[in-house]
Amino acid sequence: MYICSQTALLMSLFRKKKEVKPDLGTLLSELNKSLMLIVDKSLLINNFIAKVKQICAIDRVYIFLLDENTGKYKLQNSEGKAEWVLTGKDKLINWLSINEKELIISRNPAIVSYFSKEEQAMLEAMKAELIYPLKVMNHISGTIFLGRKTDDTAYMQEELDLLFLMFNQAAFAIEHASLYEMQSDRIRKMYRTDRLATLGELAAGAAHEIRNPLTAIRSTIQYLSKDFKDDPLKSEMVTELISEVERINKIVQGLLSFSRPTGLNMAEVNIEQLINQTLVLAQTKLQNQQIDIQYEYFEENTTILGDAEQLKQVFLNMILNALEAMNQNPPERPRTLIISIEKGTAINTNTRNLLISFEDTGKGIEGSEIENVFNPFFTTKEDGTGLGLAISYGVINRHEGDIEVNSIPGKGTTFIIKLPQRQ
Ligand SMILES: Nc1ncnc2c1ncn2[C@@H]1O[C@H](COP(=O)(O)OP(=O)(O)O)[C@@H](O)[C@H]1O
Ligand SMILES: [Mg+2]
Structure with a gap:
């Protein structure tokens, strides 16, 4: 359904511009396919960014997503600066949550001037022109920033309609990929906890078994070493033996602290x-x-x-x-x-x-x-x-x-x- 409406929209758009873009339909259906099929989040995002650039002739596309660990919106692209971070407290995110719609920078200088100095500097560094909230189930899960078009013309309404359609679709696909990632993460952790607990029990058992004979070996070597005091070669061998025993002892201690049940x-x-x-x-x-x-x-x-x-x-x-x-x-x-x-x-x-x-x-x-x-x-x-x-x-x-x-x-x-x- 999306493919049809998007293609129709695009076709009408390019008919107006009197340009022939024969591979547009392919591009769009590829985009839809990749959105639906890719569950790897970063692959999905990179794919999406590449397609947006291709379809709309834009150099700069940045996607920020909410990081569940920190509550911060972090840049997901490979390009851009890692220090570009937004939080829910920032005015920009605030504005997007309240207004739930796009913000076109050149048309709204008054809104931009209400943002903090840092936010303005970030927008400047990104050369952002269009900002769009990714909304899933009543919360802003991320934000997309677009630069100006490469031919430096303003975004036309038809283009915007198409972009928003794509963005909304992307928001769901990304959410889906995030949920999938979270679920496989949980399963992996569950297995890990289970595996490590079993290994821990095994290790503790083995460590206890090894520790007693090891203590005996060590004290025996030390006792016998007195007899070799005057023989440099044998003394050296004894020292080497003791250092090997030390090594085993260290491993055993490590094993015990790995599996230490309480304490x-x-x-x-x-x-x-x-x-x-x-x-x-x-x-x-x-x-x-x-x-x-x-x-x-x-x-x-x-x-x-x-x-x-x-x-x-x-x-x-x-x-x-x-x-x-x-x-x-x-x-x-x-x-x-x-x-x-x-x-x-x-x-x-x-x-x-x-x-x-x-x-x-x-x-x-x-x-x-x-x-x-x-x-x-x-x-x-x-x-x-x-x-x-x-x-x-x-x-x-x-x-x-x-x-x-x-x-x-x-x-x-x-x-x-x-x-x-x-x-
Ligand atoms: N910061 C790191 N960078 C790359 N590899 C790492 C790093 N930390 C751990 N590893 C990998 O995990 C293995 C296990 O680490 P660890 O349990 O500390 O044992 P060890 O340091 O004795 O090998 C390392 O041998 C290494 O392959
Ligand atoms: Mg180590």
Whole structure:
């Protein structure tokens, strides 16, 4: 139905302009097909942007979508600036929610002048001409910004009608893709929790079994070593044996802390301070590898109820992993670790999430490996234990929080930790 009405509209539009655009029908039906078939959100958005540009001869199309984690509207394009962010409190979003219709910048200078300086600067940088709210079920799920047309003529009413038709359709398709993404995310997490709980039980059992004989081996070696004091070769062998035993001991300890069933020492902890203390621990390594650390602390109140020692362990794992992921970077690639803390969305009336993220510019994680990184013993490093993330997952889980990972191979990785914070 849409295809017909859109094609008819387009045809009438181009008949007026006396232009022949034979592939227009194809373009439109392709757009409809892709909107209906693609469930991958970013693919869908990129496809949609490309088609809008193609159909209407526009250079600039930006799509912002509401991020359920933070309540902010974030840019989804590959082009544009990451710092372009809008919130529900901004006047622009406010205007769109109240008016529920398009805003054409050149025709409404008075409205634009009512926006904040930052919003105006953003519109200026985007060279935006047309703004349209993506509305699904009574809330603004996103916003589309269009630049001027490449021939610099004004948008005609027929063009606008066509665009709005496409935008409304896109809003539903994007919502559908978001819901699909959320659902598969939940299922993946459910499996992960289940898998890790089972592995945790296994690991705890094995660790207990190993620990006792290990203690016996260690003390026996130490006892026997007295006899070899005068033989340098044998002493060296003994030292080596002990260091191997130490290594096993460390793994066993890791296993135990991964599966430690209870034992949170809860107190008020200031996450910002905790991260700073952790950075001091890793300072030498960070300096040696010339890692540039950037802080994006958007939230003033970073105090939560948690186990400081265990959380410190988690942050240290994040920092060391980021560092290790960047140490193969060629000299021209930046080695940047961005640590950010921001307010998340509410969980219930008196609790909301605090989001802590670690974003590196390291080698990234292959798609086939990303589901495995939280598994105990999964490692891609020669001297890795594969326990850091498994332990971190356990700690965050016991805090009733959540940990997520996003990665682009060859570009970098972001770990996002959500911890509940009482208001
Ligand atoms: N920031 C990161 N960048 C790229 N890969 C990572 C990152 N963090 C973790 N990984 C991957 O996850 C694996 C497991 O990490 P972890 O549990 O800390 O164990 P380990 O560091 O001992 O390998 C790593 O070997 C690596 O392949
Ligand atoms: Mg690690």
